[in-house]
Structure formats: structure tokens, C-alpha cells
Amino acid sequence: xxxxxxxxxxxxxxxxxxxxxxxxxxxxxxxxxxxxxxxxxxxxxxxxxxxxxxxxxxxxxxxxxxxxxxxxxxxxxxxxxxxxxxxxxxxxxxxxxxxxxxxxxxxxxxxxxxxxxxxxxxxxxxxxxxxxxxxxxxxxxxxxxxxxxxxxxxxxxxxxxxxxxxxxxxxxxxxxxxxxxxxxxxxxxxxxxxxxxxxxxxxxxxxxxxxxxxxxxxxxxxxxxxxxxxxxxxxxxxxxxxxxxxxxxxxxxxxxxxxxxxxxxxxxxxxxxxxxxxxxxxxxxxxxxxxxxxxxxxxxx
Amino acid sequence: xxxxxxxxxxxxxxxxxxxxxxxxxxxxxxxxxxxxxxxxxxxxxxxxxxxxxxxxxxxxxxxxxxxxxxxxxxxxxxxxxxxxxxxxxxxxxxxxxxxxxxxxxxxxxxxxxxxxxxxxxxxxxxxxxxxxxxxxxxxxxxxxx
Numbered sequence: 061x062x063x064x065x066x067x068x069x070x071x072x073x074x075x076x077x078x079x080x081x082x083x084x085x086x087x088x089x090x091x092x093x094x095x096x097x098x099x100x101x102x103x104x105x106x107x108x109x110x111x112x113x114x115x116x117x118x119x120x121x122x123x124x125x126x127x128x129x130x131x132x133x134x135x136x137x138x139x140x141x142x143x144x145x146x147x148x149x150x151x152x153x154x155x156x157x158x159x160x161x162x163x164x165x166x167x168x169x170x171x172x173x174x175x176x177x178x179x180x181x182x183x184x185x186x187x188x189x190x191x192x193x194x195x196x197x198x199x200x201x202x203x204x205x206x207x208x209x210x211x212x213x214x215x216x217x218x219x220x221x222x223x224x225x226x227x228x229x230x231x232x233x234x235x236x237x238x239x240x241x242x243x244x245x246x247x248x249x250x251x252x253x254x255x256x257x258x259x260x261x262x263x264x265x266x267x268x269x270x271x272x273x274x275x276x277x278x279x280x281x282x283x284x285x286x287x288x289x290x291x292x293x294x295x296x297x298x299x300x301x302x303x304x305x306x307x308x309x310x311x312x313x314x315x316x317x318x319x320x321x322x323x324x325x326x327x328x329x330x331x332x333x334x335x336x337x338x339x340x341x342x343x344x345x346x347x348x349x350x351x352x353x354x355x356x357x358x359x360x361x
Numbered sequence: 362x363x364x365x366x367x368x369x370x371x372x373x374x375x376x377x378x379x380x381x382x383x384x385x386x387x388x389x390x391x392x393x394x395x396x397x398x399x400x401x402x403x404x405x406x407x408x409x410x411x412x413x414x415x416x417x418x419x420x421x422x423x424x425x426x427x428x429x430x431x432x433x434x435x436x437x438x439x440x441x442x443x444x445x446x447x448x449x450x451x452x453x454x455x456x457x458x459x460x461x462x463x464x465x466x467x468x469x470x471x472x473x474x475x476x477x478x479x480x481x482x483x484x485x486x487x488x489x490x491x492x493x494x495x496x497x498x499x500x501x502x503x504x505x506x
Contacts, residue, residue: 066367096432107442112389158390165389169438178390212367216374223378228394230382235398248401251483255492259409259479260433261423264487272487 061296069207070214070338076143076193077339078217079150082180083141085331086157089177090133097160101126103167111170112162126163132156140184143194154178154185173324176332179220187213215296217335222292225309229289246282247275253320265321281315288312295336306333403484404494408440410456412471413501420471426459440476449476449499461505468504476500 090097101123110117133156139149158181161174188205190196232240239245251272254264271277288308295305309327317323326332378391387393410427412420428436443452457474478497486492 062368065371066364096430096435099429106446106448107439109442115388162389167435167438168442169434170387170389170392171434172392172394172396175390175392175394182390206362208367209362212362212370216371219371219374220378223375224394227378227382227392228398231393231395231398235395236400239400240398243400244403245400248403248483249397251403251487252401252405255405255481255483255486256407256437257433258421258486259407259481260436261421261425261427262433269487269489272484 061293064296064298065215065219066212067208068211068215070210071207071340072188072192072204072210073340073343074338075187075189075210075213076191076197077342078214078335079143079184079187079189080141080193081331081334081339082177082184083137083153085326085329086153086177086181087134087137087141089325090130090137090157090160094130097130097164098127100160100163107167109168110166112165113159114162114166117166121163126160129156129159133160143190143196146190146194146196150185150189154181157181173326176221176224177326179224180217180332180335183213183216183220189213214335218296221332221335222295225289225292229286229292232286232289241283241286242279244275244278246278247272250278250319253322257321265319267318268320271319284308285312285315298336302336306330306336309333403482404480405483406478406480406495408437408444408476408478408499410440410453410474410476412460412468412504413473413475414470415472420468422456422460422468422471422474426468427456429459443476444478444499450502452476453500453502457502457504471504473501473503 101121103120105120108118108120114121133153136149136153136156139145140153158178161171161178164174165171188209191202191204191210196202236245250265250268254268257264288305292305292309294301296302310330310333313324313327317328381388381391381393385393387395410422412422414420424431424433424436428439430436440452443449453474453476456476460468460471460474476499478495478499479493480495481492482490482494483492
């Protein structure tokens with residue numbers, strides 16, 4: 061497995077496709093969540109509790125700084141995604157998103173669904189991700205690197221995904237222990253999420269009550285989720301191992317959303333798993349194969 | 362880039378990602394991912410804000426009214442901090458003001474807002490049984506002056 065990690069090769073187009081996937085996802089995420097990020101600027105400072113980059117701060121940042129960062133993130137994000145002046149726009153986008161997501165988690169509640177795409181943005185910012193399929197590349201001034209360099213970028217992106225899931229699995233064993241898998245913990249987490257939502261004016265998942273009334277189904281699901289998380293390294297083997305693990309991880313997130321209404325959009329929309337696949341082959345897909353009208357016309361004289 | 366350099370990069374990334382686990386300190390963007398990892402009992406205390414009508418009955422408020430946010434995790438965290446920091450009165454007035462400013466018929470019967478901690482048996486709640494075990498009022502304030 062180590063050799064697969066270190067000696068892996070990839071075309072520049074694969075890293076470029078990864079850049080575009082992550083860029084489009086984060087831009088859409090930012091666009092949808094912009095009211096949340098925008099309103100961070102005017103939050104009461106009494107509950108501010110800086111983490112990460114802001115661990116040294118006791119007070120919120122100035123309003124203008126937060127709102128400027130939101131605008132800068134949008135502008136640099138578009139540049140990064142299309143590969144325009146990538147060496148400048150990618151680091152600025154990564155830094156802006158790192159600031160915004162860290163700041164958002166600095167109010168007493170760490171939000172764990174923004175970690176992975178933030179890490180991938182940081183990786184892309186220091187990668188040659190605009191050597192192909194970019195406006196910079198169209199100018200023809202970029203020399204291609206060795207295939208192992210692009211391979212390394214994709215493998216590091218995969219390692220970030222794998223380690224994230226392994227740590228989440230370790231946390232369940234370390235903090236919850238065997239009780240997490242074999243006891244009522246999952247049932248209690250599901251019911252807790254539903255009641256919390258209802259008390260805060262929302263509606264819990266309609267499936268939550270169903271599984272709580274049929275709680276025999278939950279220990280196998282708990283064991284399954286820990287197995288999925290701890291077995292993440294098998295995805296690095298590629299082929300059926302990778303496909304099976306990605307499918308299992310995606311299903312796990314789907315189940316979490318269905319039962320707890322806790323959504324992890326990055327893996328739910330499969331973007332988190334894109335570095336495991338030869339993304340550049342998307343250009344070889346012949347869409348006409350799925351268009352019956354055109355296929356008929358191709359057979360007509 | 363040499364094979365040795367590539368190995369070093371991968372080892373460094375793995376080490377950096379595991380660092381919070383070794384230090385047992387959650388942070389962002391590298392984390393110990395402790396969400397939902399702990400064990401949890403069936404009885405849980407929740408801090409929330411509720412409307413009270415003329416009969417003294419509880420009227421659930423919307424997430425936007427309670428926290429000016431669509432994220433329940435954020436609102437729940439804020440309310441816990443408000444109680445911890447003994448700022449329930451001021452937050453209660455903010456929510457009551459929000460309710461008065463919104464107008465409309467949805468909460469027309471609400472005469473007061475209470476910021477409370479309620480202890481529920483969450484499993485009993487999902488089974489449709491009586492779940493409220495305890496209720497503490499931290500602050501009460503009128504709506505519309």
C-alpha cells in the first residue's frame with residue numbers, strides 16, 4: 061500500500077478535475093451559506109471562543125474584515141476554479157475559506173462538516189492544480205511536471221479523507237467504547253437529535269421515531285459505521301475495495317442524514333471521494349450514448 | 362520530486378492530521394472528530410426559548426426567531442453559552458424583540474418569551490410518551506413592550 065501511495069502517478073488533468081470539483085462545490089456552499097457567514101460579523105462577542113487560527117483571540121474580528129473576506133472568497137474562488145492566475149487565487153481562496161470556516165466554529169460549537177473541504181482547499185493551494193484545464197494553461201506558459209507529482213497530490217487528498225474517517229472511528233472507540241457499538245448509544249443520539257430539533261422550533265426526522273421503536277436495528281448499524289470508518293484505508297487499494305468503501309461511506313452519511321437530519325454535504329454529494337477516481341476520464345464519456353434520439357438518427361440513412 | 366520527498370510529504374500529512382488525537386484536543390480544521398462519539402443517556406437537558414400565550418401554554422418558536430440562524434447546532438451552542446454566562450435576560454429580550462418585529466399571525470397569541478432549560482427523556486418523546494422531566498425558567502420577558 062505504501063508503494064501505491066508514494067509511487068502513484070496521475071495526469072495533470074486529474075488534479076485539474078479535482079480542482080474544479082472542489083472549487084465548484086465550495087463556491088456553491090459559500091453561496092448557499094452566505095447569510096450565515098455574513099451574519100457572523102454582527103454576532104454578539106460574549107459567546108466568542110476562538111479555535112484554530114483564532115485560538116489566540118478573545119474577541120470577534122471587525123465587521124468589515126469578515127464581510128471583506130466573504131467577498132474575497134467569492135472572487136478568488138472563481139479564479140481558482142477556472143484556473144485564472146492560480147498561484148495567487150488558490151492560496152487566497154484557501155486562506156479566505158480557512159478564516160471563514162474557522163471563525164464560524166469559534167462560537168462554542170465546532171462544526172465538523174467543513175473540515176475536509178477546507179483541508180482539500182489548502183492542499184490544492186500548494187499544488188500544481190492548474191497545469192491543465194485552466195486559463196493559465198491555455199496561455200501556454202506552464203511546463204508539465206512529472207506524473208508522480210500529480211499522483212502525490214491525489215494521494216495526499218485521499219490520505220486526508222482516509223485519516224479523517226479513521227480518526228472519527230477511533231473517537232467512537234476511545235470516547236464511547238464498546239457501549240457505542242453494542243449499547244443504546246446510537247438510539248440515544250438519534251432521539252437526542254430529534255428532540256433537540258423539535259425544541260428549537262424544527263422538525264426531527266420522521267424516521268427517527270421508527271428506528272427508536274425498532275431499536276434492534278441500531279447496534280448492527282453502529283457496528284457497521286465504526287467498521288466503515290476504521291476500514292477507510294482499504295479505499296487506497298483502488299478497484300473494488302475503493303468502490304465498496306466509498307459506497308459504504310456514502311450510505312453511512314445518507315443514513316445519518318435520514319435518521320438525524322445531520323448532513324455532511326461534502327461526502328453526501330460525493331465530492332469528498334472524487335480524489336479516489338480517475339476524474340480526467342470524464343472527458344471521454346460520450347453523452348450521445350445516453351441520448352436515444354441521436355442514436356436512432358445515427359442508424360438512419 | 363524524489364521518492365524520499367514524496368514519502369516525507371505523506372508522512373507529514375498523516376502526522377499533522379493525527380496530532381490533535383495524540384494531544385486529545387479538538388480544533389479546526391484538524392480535529393479529533395468527537396461528534397456523536399460519546400455515550401449518551403436517555404435523559405438530556407436542552408436550553409431553548411419558548412413562547413407563552415395568555416393561558417400560560419407553551420408555544421414553540423421557530424429556529425429563526427430563537428437564534429436568527431437556520432443551524433440548530435449553532436443556536437443550541439449559543440443558548441448554552443448564554444445560560445452559562447448568566448446572560449439569559451438580555452437574550453430573552455432579543456428574542457422577544459425579534460418576535461415583535463416579525464409580526465404576522467404565526468405567533469400572534471404569544472404574550473411572553475421564556476428562556477428555559479428542559480430535561481427530557483428523549484426516547485420516551487419519540488415513543489409519543491410524556492417526556493418532560495424538569496423545567497427551569499432562566500428568564501421571562503414580555504413581547505411588544
